[in-house]
Amino acid sequence: MNAIIISAVWGIIMMFSGIVTAKGSTIRNAAIIGLVLLLVCNYLDLIGYHLFPVDTHKMLFFDTFGLLANGIIFASTLIYVLLSGREIENIAQRMPVAECFALIFFVLCGVSLVTTFNTLLMLFLGIEIISIPLYILTGSDKRNLKSNEASLKYFLMGCFSTGVMLLGIAFLYGASPNGSFSIDDLGIGSQKLSALYMAGLLLLLVSMGFKVSAAPFHFWTPDVYDGAPTVFTSFMATIVKAGIFIGFIRLFDETFGDSQPRWQLFVAIITAVTLFIGNITAVFQQSVKRMLAYSSIAQAGFMLLALLSINGLAKEGIILYAAAYSLATIGIFAILIKMKDYTFEGFNGLARHQPLLAATCTIFLLSLAGIPLTAGFFAKYYMLASVIETGHFFWLVVFAVLCAAVSVYYYFRVIQAMYFKDGDAQVLELRPGFKGLLVVVAALIVLLGVFPQVLLDKLYTLVYTW
Amino acid sequence: MIPVLLIAIPLIGGLAGFFIKDEKSARGWSLLVSLAALIVSLWGLSLPAKSPMLNADAEWLPALGSRFTVGLDGMGQILCLLTAIAFPVIFIATWRDEYRKAWNFYALMLLSQAGLMGVFLAMDALLFYFFWELALIPVYFLCSQWGGEKRIQATFKFFIYTFVGSLLMLIGIIWLYSHTADHSFSMKSFYDLRNRVGGQEQLWLFWLFFIAFAIKMPIWPLHTWQPDTYEQSPTATTMVLSGVMVKMGVFGVIRWLAPVLPVGTWAWGDTVSALCIIGMIYASLVAIRQDDLKRLVAYSSIAHIGLMCLAIFATTTSGMQGVMIQMFNHGINIIGLWIVIDLIERQLGTRKISELGGLAQKAPALAILLVIVALANVALPLTNAFIGEFLLFSGVYASKATQYNVVFTVVAGLSIILSAIYTLNMIQRVFFGNTNTLTEKAKDIRLNEKIVLAAIVVLIVVIGVYPKPILNLTKETVDLIITKMNYKS
Known part of the structure; x- marks a missing residue:
């Protein structure tokens, strides 16, 4: 409150x-x-x-x-x-x-x-x-x-999805046994689900998918x-x-957790499509900003794995994923804003002129790619582990992993431009405080990458010991 | 204690190395750090096998069931020794190579050493995966930054290949972890899985792991990254890659695949062996046609590694013994070959066999040392590789895990003949015959190069004549692995 x-x-x-x-x-x-x-x-x-x-x-x-x-x-x-x-x-x-x-x-x-x-x-x-x-x-x-x-x-698109969402909520209201919007009353198990209920559920899934930019929305x-x-x-x-x-996770965990088997396949398909489209399209981008837009779709695909499995690991994992993804992406965007040229070529030779900027950017990119020693690794680890624990959808795990390998391609293009290509990357004026903060963020990412429990355990124990 | 030191010394030394912004001091510093690691490794060798100094254990991720467990068993000793010897040798041998921003180069080299040590020491599956990836990152930067003309594409191919393999392995590790009795990543829990994971599951789990290891070794048809990467990398990094890093794959199969999934290993044994054999013959034939010295050695390496992999799947004590000793020997021999190639390239600016000739007249010392290393590469008696390959072949021949043991032995034996062809051919065309305008100017090698090459030759001969200490060292590991590989129990 x-x-x-x-x-x-x-x-x-x-x-x-x-x-x-x-x-x-x-x-x-x-x-x-x-x-x-x-x-x-x-x-x-x-x-x-x-x-x-x-x-x-x-x-x-x-x-x-x-x-x-x-x-x-x-x-x-x-x-x-x-x-x-x-x-x-x-x-x-x-x-x-x-x-x-x-x-x-x-x-x-x-x-x-x-x-x-x-x-x-x-x-x-x-x-x-x-x-x-x-x-x-x-x-x-x-x-x-x-x-x-x-x-x-x-x-326009947002209004449309809002409409869809309202429709879904109305359906669910109609389908709930005693006419309620409360998610406690809406979890009515996997038996005797009316068509109205399923329709409402799917409409909610679509509109939420729209908001988190899951393909095909x-x-x-x-x-x-x-x-x-x-x-x-x-x-x-x-x-x-x-x-x-x-x-999204909260909704599907609390409300539709019982009816999981009924919608899991839909989520699995959405996840697979999101991963595929996000990663494949990102490969063909020429502008780093646009690449990051597609990468955010691809990362959403990975987060959808938590929605698919909804268990203890998934809920812990999504918190870690949110932290890892947000930190790294905020860092990259902060660097991107300082660049004069947003294309990949604009990053050419950045390591020569701004070694610190390039080094921190590399850590952010490695984290997004999910390389060990960065927070992104454990974020991805939790997502994969949560699905493996459910015992189903093994194909999706393999598919997600292959997509993660594709993602390395476009993340590393930036690293290659910064370190291995000659060029004259133009950067706007930088304050020392900005650089210092970048280092702090990078250090946080590495810290979370070695001891993810710092975030998960410590926060939980702090809460419970008080 | 010792395992921690083995990881920490190069790690800290490497991190500190980034801040030594002077080429000469950075070079000296890295040599010093690598020598320190070598001393620690020798110290570890001198201790009895049960010494508590050889193990370390600390809390890492209690909620995930992963601990920071590192330890030195016989196989770990041998491979850590190889890693510890390789780096100072590489640093001394490439002392005169010039690098732009050399301090970064040396720092990354040390970091890759830390990663390699970690792989060989980890007794916890997640920790193993961590180091497995970490060893790759510095090498990626090393090759892309300081390599040849097409370095960026070649290295990238290498990176993507290995990354796909590692991720598949990660799935396998997580899957196995979720089936352990105590939800733990420890090696012991993984070794106990044999009774909990059914045969059907082992069949597909096997490939999740094996693809990762096969890419690293590399096994045909997953080898295509290797010649390009070896050719394009700076020679010092190529030495790390081929001398030490490919052993990660062999090591991985022995420690994390064969004992964990014995049924899968047995069931796919013939398939994998066939791949190994195809790869050996194929690589040897390609090697004969190579004009570039680096590519020649690269293909020859594929053939040698294939033989080791073949022997693992033969599941015999002598074969496994052979793998242990041959992992060490192959590392030493191939680094020796790279050193010679590096010397030639630095002096004459070319690696093309067709442009060289008559070097023996100009550089007699180099020629003698090379011939010994090359003979070891062909596995002639009195050299270390003879012991190794003899054990490997006798192991494959005596194998009871396959009914095709005779076929395998005979066809694999062909590759020895082929290896003699390309190696001797190379020596003849590079070192003997008449000098040309290019090789006229060649000079003999300097003292530091003589020292490292001589050290390698000494190792080759000593192990070739008296391999017993190494065999004793690894005996316990071999017995354990062979027992665990028995799928019937």
């Missing part, structure tokens, strides 16, 4: 801070304070200090899984703002910087609803609170035609990610996606 209220309130504060001051750095610092506050309050919630004792009438349910996910998402946002916050100011001639930050906080509010919802209405509300600010952020580069196009495209992703200002692409591709994924 703490997080939801504070993020909403702080969003409003941010909005009005534009009246008090027009100075970008002040506003950014206020946002950083807000994020730290969010992290602290979320932690307090986790250990049992509820600042706002509101009776939510079982509309929301605050369990460790959701709150832990919140913590990861807020921490990622903090790192994101620290790394790329200045870039938001650079769009400011066209867009008041205070409002951008306000929108980010509103998105976070939506995310914390999605991670802790207990009725489908709350899920719907959360998804909408996330989506609407994103439409604006996508189009925030007002004079850029591509940005406008992306925004409109996103808006991914067509908006490359255009929107490419057209949006890079700094917001980074936000959308990581924090928002991870948040919605947590909600």
